[in-house]
Amino acid sequence: MTADEMPMQHCTLPEPIDIKDTLERVGIEHLDVDEERTVVIYQQAILKVIATDGRITATQELDVELWEAAPGSTPDPDAVLTAFTDELVTATNIP
Helix, strand or coil: CCHHHCCEEEEEEEEEECHHHHHHHHCCEEEECCCCEEEEEECCEEEEEEECCCCCCCEEEEEEEEEECCCCCCCCHHHHHHHHHHHHHHHHCCC
16 A cells, blocks of 8 residues: 555544544553654554644644554444544543
8 A cells, every 4th residue: 555545534623633642541552743744643553644724733624644553453444443533533532
């Protein structure tokens, strides 16, 4: 699979949030890349989260790309992306 073929989903959040803070709050591992991107380990898969409307610390629009599937499994890549974005949206509603 080439970089152009990597599964991706766009996500619009209810309001701008700090993605890094949200990931930390719900216990999802991540590694900062720069002001617009972070790498996330989710269900043993590696995802790239890219703020498309600003910084990762204050974004409402983001793209989530499957960078590498979980080792030893062949889950539906779109299902992993959907589960991650659903969890992220749910986490934005947690005070």
